[in-house]
Amino acid sequence: MLGLLFGVLVPIFTRRFWPDRPRLRVGPALLGYLAIVLRDIVVANFHVAFVILARRNRDLRTHWLVIPLDVRSPEAITALAGTISLTPGTVSSDVSDDGRALLVHALDVQDPVAEVARIKARYESRLLRIFP
Amino acid sequence: MSVMQLVAEYLIAALLVLGGAFALVGSWGLAKLPSLMTRLHGSTKATTLGVGSCLIASMIYFPVFADTYSAHELLITLFLFITAPVAAHMVAKAHLHRQRRGLDGERADDIPDEVPPPAQGGWATFDGAR
Numbered sequence: 001m002l003g004l005l006f007g008v009l010v011p012i013f014t015r016r017f018w019p020d021r022p023r024l025r026v027g028p029a030l031l032g033y034l035a036i037v038l039r040d041i042v043v044a045n046f047h048v049a050f051v052i053l054a055r056r057n058r059d060l061r062t063h064w065l066v067i068p069l070d071v072r073s074p075e076a077i078t079a080l081a082g083t084i085s086l087t088p089g090t091v092s093s094d095v096s097d098d099g100r101a102l103l104v105h106a107l108d109v110q111d112p113v114a115e116v117a118r119i120k121a122r123y124e125s126r127l128l129r130i131f132p
Numbered sequence: 133m134s135v136m137q138l139v140a141e142y143l144i145a146a147l148l149v150l151g152g153a154f155a156l157v158g159s160w161g162l163a164k165l166p167s168l169m170t171r172l173h174g175s176t177k178a179t180t181l182g183v184g185s186c187l188i189a190s191m192i193y194f195p196v197f198a199d200t201y202s203a204h205e206l207l208i209t210l211f212l213f214i215t216a217p218v219a220a221h222m223v224a225k226a227h228l229h230r231q232r233r234g235l236d237g238e239r240a241d242d243i244p245d246e247v248p249p250p251a252q253g254g255w256a257t258f259d260g261a262r
Binding site for chain 1: 154157158160161164165166167169170172173174176180181184213214216217220221224225228
């Protein structure tokens, strides 16, 4: 209980010493994003389980995806990369040196271009609203 | 035993079986998949749904049967979800370095050998030190 108290109070009292705090909009956008990510984790789990059990190794369509980024803040990029890694079937492997592209390895996708568009539309557009 | 406890018991059993099944499939993927990058996918699976449903089962069990409630499971989930992507990222980075230097013996292992370049510049793993 004391730990909780300090954990809440200390950041509030030291707020002025952190001029570059990441800005985060806590609201329906964040909750909706979490719900969508949780749902996608479950769906993708079943998909990857099917791929592992039913697909022969040489029929796997693995791809390296390059995702051009619209989000700029490091926190948003980290959140996007973490989301991509947590969703089974895709692992984010690297970020470009100027921070404008993400390298993602996909286990089994039919159309790499469509997959990149899906990730951008589904996750990144929502993150843009959460991290202004 | 009340009806609620019975329902809870069925739910807990189902969640445990589901979690165990996914952990099993994830491990099977680790054994079966052909290359390091594809095997990474197997481990992310086991951590998310496999451990996740076991934790949910635990969160249902203790309030219903032991009359205690703790937030430990939520903390486990949180830390797991924070650390798993970082670990996968580090493994992937090490793999990329080894591939570029030709240290990985089985070249046929990884299906697309060359990593595509970004729109401009290079990947931070290789060119970030400039």
